[in-house]
Amino acid sequence: MTDRRIHKNKIKFHKDAFDKTSEERRNSVLSIALGEFASKGYSATSINDIARDAGVSIGAMYSYFASKEDLFLTIVNEGHFLMVEILSAIGENSSDVFDCVKKMITSSRTFALEHTLLNQIYLDLTTQALSPLAVRLSSELEQVTPVLLSSIIDKAKAEGLVSEHVDAKMASFCIDNILMIYQFSFSSDYYKERMRMYLGDEELTDIEKVEAKMMQFIKRAILL
């Protein structure tokens, strides 16, 4: 039900003409744009270069997207939506808060590895220069993680799994801070190197152990 509601309210940044063109052309434009935005960053990327590399005329490109900003947000929005679908599925298929967090830790890594370019674009979006773009995104999508985490912690408190002294909102914020940077640690070279400095090369050869330790830290923080 959550999914349907999100679909219904999904914000669209492309023009109708883009829906009407061939799937092959849509995929070509989006994958070229994804690669360019991820490697060069939003500002250094030219929509004209993307059109040329995708074999699309400038005129056609502007019939699909009003601006470079709208093309960028189309990609961000898809990525955002994909992440929310994964999170919603985790929320629905978890036995308790600990199972949920454990699955979120693993999916932070697998999402970053499977969708590295999307993740790099998302990191770019958090910078101050792109804040005028970020405000155009759906705040409903942004709310998914805070709501999922705090409601699952509140539920666990009621069931006596989590200590009544735990503040659900603060715990959600801290847990997602840990996970967000863990996710970036598999998609941005800067964060990758930072994680290596914290954990060391040897430790990182056994990623299941790393994630078990991360789970242990979070579990101790909220456990009864």
Place this chain on the structure above:
Amino acid sequence: MTDRRIHKNKIKFHKDAFDKTSEERRNSVLSIALGEFASKGYSATSINDIARDAGVSIGAMYSYFASKEDLFLTIVNEGHFLMVEILSAIGENSSDVFDCVKKMITSSRTFALEHTLLNQIYLDLTTQALSPLAVRLSSELEQVTPVLLSSIIDKAKAEGLVSEHVDAKMASFCIDNILMIYQFSFSSDYYKERMRMYLGDEELTDIEKVEAKMMQFIKRAILL
């Protein structure tokens, strides 16, 4: 002693001519560059615009910095160094690990508020597009937080303040992930809005309470 060692090994990204010019001119160039890089991001900033706004000829500018990259890294390096000095002082003046983390939480916020532009530039640096620049920074400076946190946690374990089951490296990584995003939450509009979604407007009117709750989360995670 730590400070002296860092000073000695401090990497320099500007040319000698920049040291020899007047302090007024140095400050003017750096403050204009700081504002431009922070608001527009690295890629969208032009070194020619900075020279013009600072009232410096392009020729003089290139006698100070070999490239826009070097000017950018000069600023990042100063900010980095400032943060390390604050952290080293906290490390030296803390009674125990809990006092240290408490001071680090507060200084994450005050540093972001006092040096908002520096913080925005630092966030830009973590993006994938700027990874070739990030690798030129001192890895010695980058090591300061991991080493400070893990050594203070190891010490607390030996003293029986922190549980022997706590993995010092993982705890340091998780704590700094929490603090890093908390810091960005006072300098980037994106993270500011994200924190508002997690904690709510009302909660954020009492920042000491917010920080006490964050401390509580971390304390529970590592306490005996």
